[in-house]
Amino acid sequence: MGGKTLFTPGPVDLLREIREAQTRKMVSHRGNEYRELHEQVVENAKRLFGCGEAFIITGSGTAGVEACAASCIRKGETILVPHNGIFGERLREICALHGAKVISMEFGYGQGISLERIADEIDSAKPSVLAVVYNETSMGVCNKLKEICQYANEKGIFVIVDGVSAIGGHAFNLEEWGAGICVTASQKCIGAPPGIALIGAGEEAIKRIKENKPNAYYLDLKRYIEYNERKETPFTPAVSLLYAVDSALKILLKDGLEERIERHRRAGEYARNELEKAGFGLFAEKGFWSNTVTSFKVSSPAEAESIKKGLEEKYGFTIAGGMGGMKGKILRIGHMGNFKQKDLEKCIKGIVALRG
Amino acid sequence: MGGKTLFTPGPVDLLREIREAQTRKMVSHRGNEYRELHEQVVENAKRLFGCGEAFIITGSGTAGVEACAASCIRKGETILVPHNGIFGERLREICALHGAKVISMEFGYGQGISLERIADEIDSAKPSVLAVVYNETSMGVCNKLKEICQYANEKGIFVIVDGVSAIGGHAFNLEEWGAGICVTASQKCIGAPPGIALIGAGEEAIKRIKENKPNAYYLDLKRYIEYNERKETPFTPAVSLLYAVDSALKILLKDGLEERIERHRRAGEYARNELEKAGFGLFAEKGFWSNTVTSFKVSSPAEAESIKKGLEEKYGFTIAGGMGGMKGKILRIGHMGNFKQKDLEKCIKGIVALRG
Numbered sequence: 001m002g003g004k005t006l007f008t009p010g011p012v013d014l015l016r017e018i019r020e021a022q023t024r025k026m027v028s029h030r031g032n033e034y035r036e037l038h039e040q041v042v043e044n045a046k047r048l049f050g051c052g053e054a055f056i057i058t059g060s061g062t063a064g065v066e067a068c069a070a071s072c073i074r075k076g077e078t079i080l081v082p083h084n085g086i087f088g089e090r091l092r093e094i095c096a097l098h099g100a101k102v103i104s105m106e107f108g109y110g111q112g113i114s115l116e117r118i119a120d121e122i123d124s125a126k127p128s129v130l131a132v133v134y135n136e137t138s139m140g141v142c143n144k145l146k147e148i149c150q151y152a153n154e155k156g157i158f159v160i161v162d163g164v165s166a167i168g169g170h171a172f173n174l175e176e177w178g179a180g181i182c183v184t185a186s187q188k189c190i191g192a193p194p195g196i197a198l199i200g201a202g203e204e205a206i207k208r209i210k211e212n213k214p215n216a217y218y219l220d221l222k223r224y225i226e227y228n229e230r231k232e233t234p235f236t237p238a239v240s241l242l243y244a245v246d247s248a249l250k251i252l253l254k255d256g257l258e259e260r261i262e263r264h265r266r267a268g269e270y271a272r273n274e275l276e277k278a279g280f281g282l283f284a285e286k287g288f289w290s291n292t293v294t295s296f297k298v299s300s301p302a303e304a305e306s307i308k309k310g311l312e313e314k315y316g317f318t319i320a321g322g323m324g325g326m327k328g329k330i331l332r333i334g335h336m337g338n339f340k341q342k343d344l345e346k347c348i349k350g351i352v353a354l355r356g
Numbered sequence: 357m358g359g360k361t362l363f364t365p366g367p368v369d370l371l372r373e374i375r376e377a378q379t380r381k382m383v384s385h386r387g388n389e390y391r392e393l394h395e396q397v398v399e400n401a402k403r404l405f406g407c408g409e410a411f412i413i414t415g416s417g418t419a420g421v422e423a424c425a426a427s428c429i430r431k432g433e434t435i436l437v438p439h440n441g442i443f444g445e446r447l448r449e450i451c452a453l454h455g456a457k458v459i460s461m462e463f464g465y466g467q468g469i470s471l472e473r474i475a476d477e478i479d480s481a482k483p484s485v486l487a488v489v490y491n492e493t494s495m496g497v498c499n500k501l502k503e504i505c506q507y508a509n510e511k512g513i514f515v516i517v518d519g520v521s522a523i524g525g526h527a528f529n530l531e532e533w534g535a536g537i538c539v540t541a542s543q544k545c546i547g548a549p550p551g552i553a554l555i556g557a558g559e560e561a562i563k564r565i566k567e568n569k570p571n572a573y574y575l576d577l578k579r580y581i582e583y584n585e586r587k588e589t590p591f592t593p594a595v596s597l598l599y600a601v602d603s604a605l606k607i608l609l610k611d612g613l614e615e616r617i618e619r620h621r622r623a624g625e626y627a628r629n630e631l632e633k634a635g636f637g638l639f640a641e642k643g644f645w646s647n648t649v650t651s652f653k654v655s656s657p658a659e660a661e662s663i664k665k666g667l668e669e670k671y672g673f674t675i676a677g678g679m680g681g682m683k684g685k686i687l688r689i690g691h692m693g694n695f696k697q698k699d700l701e702k703c704i705k706g707i708v709a710l711r712g
Contacts, residue, residue, distance in 0.1 A: 008384045011595060022378040022596060026549060028364045028674050058551050059415045060591035063574040094573050187592060193382060195414050195551055195594025215571040217450050218419040235416035236543060238551025239367060240378060241594060318384050 004318040007347050009137045009165055009293045009334030011187040011194045014244070018192055018338070021247035022240045029239060035231035037242055041198075042228065044249040048190075048257065049182055049200025050173035055224040057197040058238045061164035061185030063219060064197025066094050068160050068181045070214040071221035072205055073129065075099035080127035082113045084143070085136035086323045091162050095131050098214065103127060109326060110295075112288025113143040115151050122155065129158045129180075135166035138323040140295030140332055141284045142170060146177050153178025158204055164188060168252060169264035169292035169336060174200050181205040186241065189264065189292060191337025192248035195241045248337075264291035267335035267344055278352040283330045294333045301328030307354045315350035317343070360674040363703050365493045365521055365649045365690030367543040367550045370600070374548055374694070377603035378596045385595060391587035393598055397554075398584065400605040404546075404613065405538055405556025406529035411580040413553040414594045417520035417541030419575060420553025422450050424516050424537045426570040427577035428561055429485065431455035436483040438469045440499070441492035442679045447518050451487050454570065459483060465682060466651075468644025469499040471507050478511065485514045485536075491522035494679040496651030496688055497640045498526060502533050509534025514560055520544055524608060525620035525648035525692060530556050537561040542597065545620065545648060547693025548604035551597045604693075620647035623691035623700055630701075634708040639686045650689045657684030663710045671706035673699070 006013050027033040038056065045054035057064050069091075073079065079100040081092040084107035096102045103125050107113055113132065122130070130152050135142045145161065152159045161182040163172060168189030174182055181201045187194035199221070201209070209221045223234035252260055271294040272282055283295035298304045304321055308331065311317045322330040331351075335344055362369050383389040394412065401410035413420050425447075429435065435456040437448040440463035452458045459481050463469055469488065478486070486508050491498045501517065508515045517538040519528060524545030530538055537557045543550035555577070557565070565577045579590035608616055627650040628638055639651035654660045660677055664687065667673045678686040687707075691700055 003381055004383070004387075006382060006384060008386075010592065011382045011384065014382050019379045019382075019596075022549075023375045025359055026362060026367045026370050026375075026543075027360070028362060028367065028676070029550070030364075030676070031360075031674060058594075059419065059574060060593070062591045063415065066572075066574045090573075097571055097573055185592070187382075193378075193594065193596040194385070194592045195597055215453055216422075217446075217453055218415060218422045218575065235418045236366065236541070236550045237416070238414075238549065238594060238597060240375075240549040240600075241551055241597065244596075318387060320384070320386070 004312055004316050005343050006318050007333045007335060007339065007344065008318055008320045009332055010185065010336060012191055012334065012337035012339065014193060015191065015251065015338050018244050018247045021243040022193065024243045026239060029232065029236055034239065037246055038231040041242055041246050041249065044253055045198045045200060047253060048167060048249065051175050051200040051202050053201045053206060055199040055201065055221060055228065056233055056237060056242065057199065058195060059197050060194065061183060061197055062090065064183035064185060064199055065091060065162050067219040067221055068183055068199060069094045070098045070216040070219050071212055072158065072160060072181055072208045073098045073100050074212065076101060077129060078103060078125065078127045079129040079131055080105065080122060080125055081131045082107060082118050083133065084111050084113055084139060084141055085109060086138035087136055087162060088133045091131050091133055109139050110141060110283050110285055112141055112285045115144060115147040118148065119151065122151065127157060129160060131160040133162040135170060135290050135292055137165040137293055138326065139284065140290045140293040141288050142166065142290040143288065149177040149179045158208065165292050168260055171261055174202055186245050189260065189336050190245065190248045190252060192245045193241055195238050196245050264335065267339065267341065268294055270344065271333055271335060271348060274348045278355065292334065292336045294335065295330045297330055304328050304331055307331060307351055310354040311347065311350050315346065317347040317350060360668055360672050361699050362674050363689045363691060363695065363700065364674055364676045365688055366541065366692060368547055368690065368693035368695065370549060371547065371607065371694050374600050374603045377599040378549065380599045382595060385592055386588065390595065393602055394587040397598055397602050397605065400609055401554045401556060403609060404523060404605065407531050407556040407558050409557045409562060411555040411557065411577060411584065412589055412593060412598065413555065414551060415553055416550065417539060417553055418446065420539035420541060420555055421447060421518050423575040423577055424539055424555060425450045426454045426572040426575050427568055428514065428516060428537055428564045429454045429456050430568065432457060433485060434459060434481065434483045435485040435487055436461065436477060436481055437487045438463060438474050439489065440467050440469055440495060440497055441465060442494035443492055443518060444489045447487050447489055465495050466497060466639050466641055468497055468641045471500060471503040474504065475507065478507065483513060485516060487516040489518040491526060491646050491648055493521040493649055494682065495640060496646045496649040497644050498522065498646040499644065505533040505535045514564065521648050524616055527617055530558055542601050545616065545692050546601065546604045546608060548601045549597055551594050552601050620691065623695065623697065624650055626700065627689055627691060627704060630704045634711065648690065648692045650691065651686045653686055660684050660687055663687060663707055666710040667703065667706050671702065673703040673706060
């Protein structure tokens, strides 16, 4: 059974209530009991994103991101993709795959993306779409999304947001900020099991989706718009996971979205302070700190491995290593969803104790 | 809670053991505990399909079908798609969307597809791929797949099989029969909750997948081949659902795949006999009867509705109506996965009693 407490950047540990929600009796996805469940999840997802329409996709966060790109991108249109990590690179690749003329703006790993840093490129390239990752999970960097969305909105640029590891952990309001479409996934700040992507969409997104003809079937959101009207999904959804997502969203909204974000913010602050005090270098650029993933530098791949392994074996905590080119150079602590502050404290004390 | 017993063509009712498997502690999908789970599901899926490679996709059966089509179809190649229902039409649409020159062969709803009926078209059209639904869920018709696969194999034609509602309920052996790639879904004959598609692939499929460049990211099986080597999936999988699928596959294989198929065959035979005795007309052509979905004719949409509703309210069973153009004309009983014979008997007695 293992029984490690997860401080990975998703999946996260589950509250007993959320975990047990999965065992409710199976129902047909074309019946009234399902429709009630569907409606509740969609309504709560709209509140989470701050927008008028939301979709449920059975799949990972990446499936959700691809659904947005495939469904909203018009063939041949110019899309600016500033990126500073693995998920930004993935977003760039997905946009190109679905017919965009992509202008790629590469930032160094660990560096943040702000309006100031991309405004000139927006002004000169005049893209019709901007696609950006809110919180770059692979680097623990949170980009300055709000000011970017507001500027893009003024210029009539449609913004696709990969909010997978941000929504519920950082402030966001799709309609107020002027974003176009945004994705999150069940196993991150919401605190449910993995397997469901949630998408929030504004009016411009709906228009784009309805007019578009993507090279995608399962991930074509046009079908999800149609079926949302009857409180169903076009394809069989993961009903038992939706019970868990429903439970998790109700807990989140009952506690309060702002309180959930504040809890994530405090966790990030705590992690950074303790790690710095112990002499670890933080990896994310100052001012671009993530509330949900803290990345810190290690001196060698051997140290990375020995901290990860020691934490599992001696303390019972799982954290994550670096992804891609950052493997062996950084470690990442995910503090998302249902984590307990006292476990986070024990986890970080363990890391400090294991340091070479 | 509702508490209806499901005789829908998926999702199916869950055994307590399978349902509770979902509540196991969450683990990281990049750790050893997950790798063990992954390996067991993949190994058991290979036995289920009778082939050397299997993939796990978080998504519905349609996501799995699209993954096969997107990953195996070479742009512009000629694909013959004989079809006799909603899922066959969907398969045709997906093949065309992913770049095939589709030759569509339409059979009447309720009619079966056999080699005899498509051999001339195969010989004259000389397709490089044949895509076919094994068991047409929407009509309760089982096509004669074995002879079709064997003939195609002799001619060097690659066969894509939508086996979603067939695998585990009808005989199948990918390598012995000469099929190329085949999909099933967790919520059908396997008897697990919905949300996971399983794909079985032979050598020719692997070759096609590796060489191909699909317009798909999440559903590009090339990534799944790479990650299978390290017993992982490229994108976060629905870990809690995989616990249930693992449990369900172990139960299935322990009871025996042949016994599982035989149990489905007997259920179909029982349902047909009882319905015919009561004066209902069977919808599927004689000799193309499905082991997993029995479809029967009703005299009017009002009768369809009153039987469905009466069954729910008086007897506590949920069955399915007709899909698309067959709505109000047929009803469908799914007998798949974990159903109990005595419940099936009560369900059919209820249908007979409710008849106008």
